[in-house]
Amino acid sequence: MALADIDQDEDATVEAITSTTVYVCITCRRASDPEDAPRPGLALARATARAAEGTGVTVRQVHCLANCNRALSAAIRCDGTWAYVFGGLEAESDAAALIEGARLLARAEDGIMPWRGRPEVLKRGLIARVPPLDFMQETE
């Protein structure tokens, strides 16, 4: 492989990472939490933003991913990939897994987050996924 090819590959990876976004619901709380307590969703969003530093992954706070019964919630996607929604996250421990999932997805040539190497919480916490805009029909 020529040096120019390596540079091109690196450029492509940087571009993919830049479009990679983790959306964290800041309204999410456990059913047992009082309404006026600090929201663990917000704590997860802040921890995820810290974990994203230097990775090029964008972290966005969102008010609701409509996964309230299985909080805490986050979604991951890049431009042109499938979008993934995760639930059952922990504010204290799962920020790094979200960033790792985002980086796995950014590197996936087929736009699908690989199962192999995926953090455990992004396996057991998978809620749903949505195809990319240019997705074509799959048939029986």
Next chain:
Amino acid sequence: MALADIDQDEDATVEAITSTTVYVCITCRRASDPEDAPRPGLALARATARAAEGTGVTVRQVHCLANCNRALSAAIRCDGTWAYVFGGLEAESDAAALIEGARLLARAEDGIMPWRGRPEVLKRGLIARVPPLDFMQETE
């Protein structure tokens, strides 16, 4: 309103509808269904395609939306809107509701499917939603 304005509005509506897609999982079955029985997800996909005729809404078959525990599953979105995942759908009765939801979303200027007027099954069956690509931060 001048006639030209009306034409322009109609063009905009047609364009929004054209980019409107319903993804129906064709693998979905009830837990009690035998593995080799015809999949009710496929029946829902076919019924939805029939219900879409003449509306401009695109219906795409997909192998898995990762909502298997709360099947039958479908997702709806337009270019630039939030994407919605629904579960607990019935093959025999819910195709028209999916198309109605898609048309509501296509007409929504804020990219959010309105609650008012939304078919009941798209209220109680809401699994999750994902922001559009150009979504910006919401803050506490």
